[in-house]
Amino acid sequence: MRIHTRVLAGTLLVCVLGGWASPAMSAAAHPFGPPSTARIGADGSRVTISWFAAEDDWVALGQSIGAFEDPATGTVTTELTGEQKLERSPALRTYLLDRVTVAQGGRRCESRLEELRELVTAGARFVFDCQSPVTQLDVTVAALTDLNKAYRTMLVAETPATPGRTLLTEAESTRRLTFSGAGGSGPPPGTTSVVVGAAVLLAGAGVFAALWRRRGTGGRS
Template identity: 60%
Template sequence: MTFRTRLAGALLAVATTVAVPAAAHPFGPPSTARISVDGSHVTISWLAAEDDWVALGQSVGAFENPVTGTVSTALTGEQKLQRSAAVRDYLLGRITVAQGGKPCPGRLESLEQLVAQGARFTFDCPQPAVDLDVTVSALTDLNENYRTMLTAETPATPAQALYTARQPTTRLRFTASGGGTPTAVLTVAAGTAGAAALIGGFVLVRRRRSASAVI
């Protein structure tokens, strides 16, 4: 059974019962997210269960209300989610990245392949990513029992973080930004190499002087 078929079935259940929170799974496995950084560029992928996408879409009006009107079958439920400006605004307002207390400009990529790839965000911060405040509060406005488990694909502390209604923001410290060795490390390495070369040269000169004295 394809996702579109399952999503259509979930939409039908929602249309029949008109009970959005009941169609979702706030007590099931948490949604998941992945974050990676490359220099000052940050990417996040947020993946939710199919029925949770239905609940989200219904809550922001991405689907027609069968009580007040006809439900169009010209588009699948997935297509309605993809084309909904309200869905995009919702996601951009609830999954954010900040650096130094200031938000990093973000954008939401295409919502194609929601189940396989989730909602994909990119953020451009002013400085290379070291300390970032990452907020994930999607779905918790529907039910406070929702949560998201985020995993850092670029080495970070913590490597994983659980987001809840009470803890929507976590500070992540990245130890490698994927854009090369940090400047401070390069500076120390260069200084160490220079000192080693200087010491090596000094030892070589002393050895030559000692040899001359013996001759």
């Protein structure tokens, strides 16, 4: 078991032994640490987002959507770690797909959530297929803010975009990003200079060959 998984399992154990706090009390304990992070990349018409949250935030989220058993109403299963229970929760997938979205020209891009594995270290990984190559997108990350308005997410563009980093909050959970070089229609960086350089070399070789022929014939016409 990875160290992060042990931490999450330990946090859950404390919750189980101490009894579940009310949702308001649970959420209030978490949103004032470092913000969650959403890393976004674009390639052609495809967009990817990886969303990372702290261990205790995953606990608060899992509790709010009913991913964990309540010891007050039944037996708590110990065969799975808290992380594994989250990864297998249909409610978590529904929640994440509803609250992390991408829109192009006012229309939502088709989204899917990859298999949830090692949530704490790998995050939740989204794939969005848009109608056309990406230039501008409206990106929404509203996870956790329904638990407490103080939660926020740092949106970081891994493909060159403006803004490159922006903070999403409960009041402003959607930001417009303008991407450069994400459409995939132009040559890759450096290709133009290589082509120009090759043309210059070929032209120079042609001039050299002509001069050599003239020298070989003594300049006679």
